Amino acid sequence: SQQxxxxxxxxxxxxxxxxxxxxxxxxxxxxxxxxxxxxxRGLVHLILIRSNEREKHSGRLxxxxxxxxxxxxLLITASRAADTASYFCATSAGGTSYGKLTFxxxxxxxxHP
Amino acid sequence: EAGVxxxxxxxxxxxxxxxxxxxxxxSGHATLYWYQQILGQGPKLLIQFQNNGVVDDSQLPKDRFxxxxxxxxxxxxxxxxxxxxxxxxxxxxxxxxxxxxxxxYFGPGTRLTVL
Numbered sequence: 716s717q718q719x720x721x722x723x724x725x726x727x728x729x730x731x732x733x734x735x736x737x738x739x740x741x742x743x744x745x746x747x748x749x750x751x752x753x754x755x756r757g758l759v760h761l762i763l764i765r766s767n768e769r770e771k772h773s774g775r776l777x778x779x780x781x782x783x784x785x786x787x788x789l790l791i792t793a794s795r796a797a798d799t800a801s802y803f804c805a806t807s808a809g810g811t812s813y814g815k816l817t818f819x820x821x822x823x824x825x826x827h828p
Numbered sequence: 829e830a831g832v833x834x835x836x837x838x839x840x841x842x843x844x845x846x847x848x849x850x851x852x853x854x855s856g857h858a859t860l861y862w863y864q865q866i867l868g869q870g871p872k873l874l875i876q877f878q879n880n881g882v883v884d885d886s887q888l889p890k891d892r893f894x895x896x897x898x899x900x901x902x903x904x905x906x907x908x909x910x911x912x913x914x915x916x917x918x919x920x921x922x923x924x925x926x927x928x929x930x931x932x933y934f935g936p937g938t939r940l941t942v943l
Contacts (some may be wrong), residue, residue, distance in 0.1 A: 757934030818870030
């Protein structure tokens, strides 16, 4: 079953604008990751945030994590047409999960030039 | 560094036929994963190998799906017999180990259509 639910399901913006995607999950996690998937391709890892972290940055990406609300957000600043893709959050629960990732449904981002 | 290789990229079969997918992980990666991604959904883990041993196959429909990773390197995933609901993209991924912080690297996937 899917652990995370992304919101919105689809997002359409103009180049240069910021894009914010949200992810909610149900059970306790050890870390949360965000992946990008371009049309017809495999997934690419973007960023990982641990459960004891609240915010993390990588280039134009900013991820926040609120474990009390079981939610995370991914912000892409100054978006580009090349950012057009599906974005997925994925959680790992620790313990005996051996690195198993549970993915959400994804947000489809379209950036218009 | 070469990425995760998968073949074939596309496959169309009739229901009740058999099909096999192949994956070659990144050299030196001990952990290999097979995911199923149905259109409009996120990937779902089917099976995870650590070297040539199975770590997690809790979501693998074992009555029709099988997978092996002989010699702890490349892997095959088989479906026999296929059903209409097996139409999906099958993604292979690998990581250095099964530590949660190890990045999983994904292949391009095999798109399966069952008619």
